[in-house]
Amino acid sequence: MLLYLLSGLTGIISGMGVGGGILLIPILVFLFHRDQHLAQGITLLAYLPTSLVAAVTHYLNHNCRLRTAAELAVGGVFGSFAGAALAAATPSRWLQKIFAVFLTVMAVYQLLPGGDRQDKQGSDSRRSD
């Protein structure tokens, strides 16, 4: 039950556009004692349906450029294979430390004045292709 509740909470944060997955991983590691690798695998899969619904919603609102997405996804898929292979080759203890560095960078980014991007509107007319 606690797992549903906390997943719901991170989902709320995701829905608000802040990125709940980054909280879900430490929750799984510290409260549910999953290994860092397993926590990352769970998060990758569990967020697929939510991302799909969000992507379709943005597409219907004309806020999703499929051509640019396809172009970026090419490099992205190569990077994913490399990143996931790197994760598999890294011991959990070290992966956790890398994750901690990433968390710190993201926390600082959230606190920067420019990190608040929800209020910025109207710049969408700057289409470049």
Place this chain on the structure above:
Amino acid sequence: MLDVLKRRVVKVALIGFGAGLVNGLLGVGGGMILIPGMVYALGMGEHDAHGTSLAIVLPISIASAFVYSRNHFIDWSTTWRVAVGGMIGAYFGAKLINYIPDIWLRRIFAAFMLATAVRMVL
């Protein structure tokens, strides 16, 4: 003209690869590379960048999840429970977005992330 096109191809390849690398290594964070990359390097608007990043995170997460499953880093029973909770939460989060001041959400979020980072290094 050709030069501009070439430069764009390099930028797109680098942003895509970087986002994939982070997302594969840490399981999250692709969007954190993609959104600023699209806004600052490709000159896209914030809303377009946000929506487009979601469409990219989908295939790159599938690619990473494939490698994770080959290495047995998958726990289906936890995954589906988290997925159900996450989807219900995301629905309400999208509704709540207009009622909670963004700045406080970000501060609480940042404080939690910093505390977690410290705990992870110890």
